[in-house]
Amino acid sequence: MSGELVDGYDLVIFDLDGVIFLIDRPIPGAPEAVDRLRSEGTPVAYATNNASRRAPEVAALLNGMGVPAAPAEVLNSAGAAAALLAKRFPAGSPVLVVGAEALVAEVRAAGLTPVSGAEDEPVAVVQGYGPEVGWKILAEAALAVRAGAVWVATNTDRTLPSPRGPLPGNGSLVAVLRTALDRDPDVVVGKPEPGLFTTAAALSGAKRPLVVGDRLDTDIQGAVGAGMDSLLVLTGVSGPADLLAAPPERRPTYVAADLSGLFRPADEARLPTKAGGEAAPGQGAGGQAVEAGGWRLAGTRLSGAGDPVAALLLLCGAAWDGVPGKAIEGASPEATDMLKKWDL
Structure with missing residues (x-):
């Protein structure tokens, strides 16, 4: 029998929605699992596609739920998207923001100028999840992209997990523009792109990180692309039927009912390595x-x-x-x- 699953790793990278919490409620056992990792000296990081909160806000939310977190441990797609645009365009360039105030703040902090209309001639449109996003800003974004603006999506998660069931995510809002423009975004920043995971590992100096997620099409596919082992927990979006139908690029190393699986024998969670x-x-x-x-x-x-x-x-x-x-x-x-x- 193998030792605890987590014993073979020097960093645990958690997704948030569906793994640590559902909207604003901690998932049972999640605070205890993170606290146990910390007490045992295992570094943790949080990598989220949700662009509606900045890193300090995410850390504050987690701490309020009893999940210890520091802003430096949080990597999100909003900050990554703003950093990408800052490298591509001169300081002060106008960027049309579709999303929450957190994304606006990230764009401003990156030295760019957030705008809300196509008449401002934005060099780029950056689109992230925001509960108040509506037709008006989507229409402005469509006009700006048709005029030549680069279209960057923070992520394309179709749904967000919630206590009431899956809700429309940023991918559903991206689909509105995709339909209107008959094209895909120029760049998708968040998972399943591996950047959030590789950045977390680099910042920690980890040689053998473990990714923990609830979605096969973002968390697990991103981990596979980054060459990292992964644990699928069944507390969020992807369920058993999804796992059985998963193609090789979306197959995790392990599966567990919840985060307690981190502390069970690895062999009790290890999936077949190939068909x-x-x-x-x-x-x-x-x-x-x-x-x-x-x-x-x-x-x-x-x-x-x-x-x-x-x-x-x-x-x-x-x-x-x-x-x-x-x-x-x-x-x-x-x-x-x-x-x-x-x-x-």
Whole structure:
């Protein structure tokens, strides 16, 4: 049996929405997990695509939830987008900002001039999430891009997790302009681009960082692109059905129900390394009957009872070996109920 999952890493990089909190509520166990990492001497960082708060505001929000954080530990797409534009354009250049006041502040802090209308002849449009973004500013952005402004999106997350379920994210707002302009943004700054992760590792001097996220299409794909191991927690957007259908570039190293998985044996969370073989210990491959954590998978029939994550590891081994998730059948009451809950 392996040691604790986190033991093999010298930095843990957390996503925020869906991992640490949901909108403004901490996810149960998250403050305790971060506090335990700190008490054990493991450095942490926070990398978020949400551009609606600046780093000091994010740190204050986290501390208010009982999650210890310093502004220097927070990297967000708003600051990264502003820094990119400052390198590309002369100081004082007008930039049309679509998003929250935090993005406006980041653009101003980078030495550029935030504007809100196409008549100001902006050299760029920077678009980030903001709950007050509406038709008027989107219309100005469309006019500016058609006039030649560079279009930079902080991120393209389609949804934001919330206690009531997924809500429209910046990607949904980007889609409005994409439809109107019939083109994609010139640059997408945030995850799945690896920059936030590589910057966090460089600032910490980490040689073996671990990325923890809730989205396969941003957090996990970004970690894969950065060459980093990753842990998918099932407290946010991506669920078991998404994981079974994930292509190789979106497959995490580990999966856990929540952040407590950081302190469980690594082998209890390790996913198969690739389709068709090289499974983690005790998982098997190639269609053989396999068992783990009280579950048994024989062909397409899942039976037994136990930790749902153990069953998910078995199912991923089968799915990534070519068995469709929808083909799995429950052969015990517990398995049937779990598969139904997972929409399989």
